[in-house]
Amino acid sequence: MVRWQHYKLSRPVVMSFSSLGLSPAILQAVAERGYVTPTPVQIAAIPAILRGGDVLAAAQTGSGKTAAFALPLLQLLQDSPGEKPRRLRVLVLVPTRELAQQTAEAIRLLAQAAPQSLKIAALFGGVSINPQMMDLRGGADIVVATPGRLLDLIEHNAVSIAAVSSLVLDEADRLLDMGFSDEIGRILALLPKQRQNLFFSATFPSAVHALAARMLHEPARIAVPALAQNQPDIEQRAIAVDAGRRTQLLRHLLKQNNWGRVLVFVATKYAAEHIADKLHRAGIKAAAFHGEFSQGARDEVLADFKASKLQVLVATDVAARGIDIAQLPVVLNYDLPRSAVDYTHRIGRTGRAGKSGIAISFVSAETEAHFRLIEKRHQLKCEREQIAGFEPVVSAAPANDLNAESSSDGGIKGKRKSKKDKLREAAALGKTD
Known part of the structure; x- marks a missing residue:
């Protein structure tokens, strides 16, 4: 013992x-x-x-x-x-x-x-x-x-x-x-x-x-408890928006706020490339970043982002750990992370080394229950903002069970263990089926 x-x-x-x-x-x-x-x-x-x-x-x-x-x-x-x-x-x-x-x-x-x-x-x-x-x-x-x-x-x-x-x-x-x-x-x-x-x-x-x-x-x-004096200075925001209008809203926010650099998290490689391409065609210096890049390509994209040659980096969760970008002002969850733990690591890319930062999550009707679970796990409460011209049309259904698994993109893994989770825990314990 x-x-x-x-x-x-x-x-x-x-x-x-x-x-x-x-x-x-x-x-x-x-x-x-x-x-x-x-x-x-x-x-x-x-x-x-x-x-x-x-x-x-x-x-x-x-x-x-x-x-x-x-x-x-x-x-x-x-x-x-x-x-x-x-x-x-x-x-x-x-x-x-x-x-x-x-x-x-x-x-x-x-x-x-x-x-x-x-x-x-x-x-x-x-x-x-x-x-x-x-x-x-x-x-x-x-x-x-x-x-x-x-x-x-x-x-x-x-x-x-x-x-x-x-x-x-x-x-x-x-x-x-x-x-x-x-x-x-x-x-x-x-x-x-x-x-x-x-x-x-x-x-x-x-x-x-x-x-x-x-x-x-x-x-x-x-x-080390997350005391106020130990916590990074991160303003956490949640913006309600229909799923189909997220890219338009992202472009609007970039123009309105004039952020120098923004790290945007998405759920899939396809989404990273698709959204980065849309932003690029709109005249925004953006690039995708995901696990299928060669090491040389990853290094080049990160160097450009750190040097502010890129305004937006659209990344899968491969970027949630191990990347230290000095003075990164904004992290944006285009897709919500699958787990509440990953939410912590995503937003932790901003507000580092004593600097302040902003973490924004897009919340649609389909992902409202997921974000409530994130709030519950982190004892967090974010008011749902609405941006003029981008007010959601689709209403969220009542969430009867915040701990249920979700199959939507960016969904959160709840308390119920999946087969993969059980296998991982068994491996950690040195057990075999």
Whole structure:
């Protein structure tokens, strides 16, 4: 039975990084990155990780989770002598290519001030495996990887995880939700039994708790409540509109508000391309972004969006995690997310790093019940706005059961488990049918 040590931060704590047990070299890296005071999750996690114990940390998007595990792990690597060839000692598993790149780059920047040179490799699919095999020649100290590509490279004898001392599951809920349960199980079987396990995520559904209960040994459980002083400054709005007039309304809002950049979420690849094309033909600089793009195409589109060469990025949920776009003013849910959890990650793309942001959801008669469920799950209440000239004609039917599954596009997964959900939870528990 897992015994939890609770670190529940219910009020802001003013501390310095120097009080957390970090070495002078790591403190120099912190200062060079411009970090002033640690966030609540960093205050709780850094000492716990330095002690070598397991950690289960839940904190909202943008709370500083990457530095919370990267800083102490870099120090632990510095405290142990390196070897030639390098042996992989820290493995970070992430759900998406973008998060792999972002996390690896963040760790590289923090490692620059370290007295001992460390090699950090990012491994992900969607690109040729050969350059990553070349990069792994001579080994690596830290690998940030998506599960599938890591297993491919293990099978090619390009990397070994037999000496890993610390395993991090970043965005653990998304790893399981995206169907990586089997891959994670295969990876766990190849890792040393004696290791440090760190789970970091914004949400912890039952499948993640089940996996944590099986893997973690007397972990420090860190829960950072969504207090007003910890919450990002995001204005959440809901606009009632008929489904067939959403694109017209989007164009109207873009013109009326003169937003510099807007991230628009849709349910499918087809919708992303169709809406981006309509906006482009209307003279709006827009592009689609989805999982079937090559890595080169994804990098190019994101670079253009970050540089404000594009005003609108129309994306599927592949963009909900792992993309950090500085000063993104608006996120718009053209289609509602399938799950209430994904709503959190979508709107978390704005209001980052102390900036304010706006999150807008289009709500039609068909999706009114879905949005009510989102409100219920997040204890949220958004007044339904109506925009002059776009008032809905179709009325929403009464929602008799907010927990029912929906088959409409952008529908929300309710409490009733689907067959896929049950299989994922069984995989997380190590069971077979």
